[in-house]
Amino acid sequence: MLFEAAGLSKRFGDQVVLEDITLSVQEGQLAGIMGPNGAGKTTCFNVLTGRFKPDRGRVTFAGEDITGLAPREIAKKGISRSFQIMNLFNDDSALDNVLVATPHVRRQGFNAWRDLGADSAAQDLAAAVLARVGLKGKERTPAKSLSYGERRALEIGVALAAEPxxxxxxxxxxxxxxxxxxxxxxxxxSLKRDLTIVIIEHDMQFLFRLADTLSVIHWGQVIARGTPAELRHNEWVQRSNLGALAA
Incomplete structure (x- = not known):
């Protein structure tokens, strides 16, 4: 198993937000996490990717315990993430946004980004990433001038630049x-061919189309898991109307 979370719990003050969350993702899978608003999905995501430390439980990646590591350290292990609210350098070009996320800059620090401006190999790699996410020809376009959908694609490109x-x-x-x-x-x-992917998503049709496995979180607990076909007929999913949304 490439990625595993076992017995994760998280509280903020007296409020229990996650309780005994257990998830596993095989290499090459696309795993979806879904549930109603306020279910604990985003907190779960933030615990899995190091933004929050769990109060209890363990997270392992490629057999290594990464529980409680900072996001930067988790990224060095080979895990990248995007955000619901986009994090881009709006005044910089699409190419520069990708360059700043490359392993060289991550290792050497932000000042190394300036050196990459004259590094044709690094620029070629960044351009290839942009082409992969559908932004060929937009290399010199400032991020703020891209359409909303293009900015979403750019953010994924930034995550891919780290070679996760x-x-x-x-x-x-x-x-x-x-x-x-x-x-x-x-x-x-297309990314699924080369990467293991975990997605939190409200668009059930999107998840049911793409995911190999799905986990349903409600009130901070995993209440159902299985393939899209299995969960489409799950009693709780049907009662909650998520099944209808995914039809």
């Missing part, structure tokens, strides 16, 4: 219309 083994996506369809969501689904499907 595993990619976490937080609400990637947020703010996208039907056309943008369809393009994003095609992009994620």
């Amino acid at each position: 083994r595993m990619l976490f996506l937080d609400e990637p369809t947020a703010g996208l219309g039907a056309e943008g969501t369809a393009r994003l689904a095609d992009l994620v499907a």
Whole structure:
């Protein structure tokens, strides 16, 4: 198993937000995490990727315990993530946004980014990442001048620039219309060939189309897990209307 979380619990003050969360993801899988608003999905995501430390439980990646490591340290292990609220350098070009996320800059610090401006190999690699996410020809365009859907694609490109083994996506369809969501689904499907991916998502059709496995979180607990076909007929999913949303 490439990624495992066992017995994760998290509270904020007196409020228990996660209780005994257990998840596992095999290499090459696309795993989805879904549930109603306020279910604890985002907190779970933040615990899995190091933004929050769990009060109890353990997270392992490629057999190594990464519980409680800072996001930067987790990224060095080979895990990248995107955010529901995009984190881009708006005044910089799409190419520069990708360059700053490359392993060289991560190792050497932000000042190394300036040296990459004259590094044709690094620029070629960044351009290849942009082409992969559908932004060929937009290399010199400032991030703030891209469309919303293009900015979503750029953020995924920034995550890919770190050359991860595993990619976490937080609400990637947020703010996208039907056309943008369809393009994003095609992009994620193409990434799935080379990466292990975990997605938190409110768009159930998007998840049910792409995921190999799904976990349903409610009131901070995993209450159901299985394939999309299995969960489509799950009693709780049907009662909660998530099944209808995924039809």
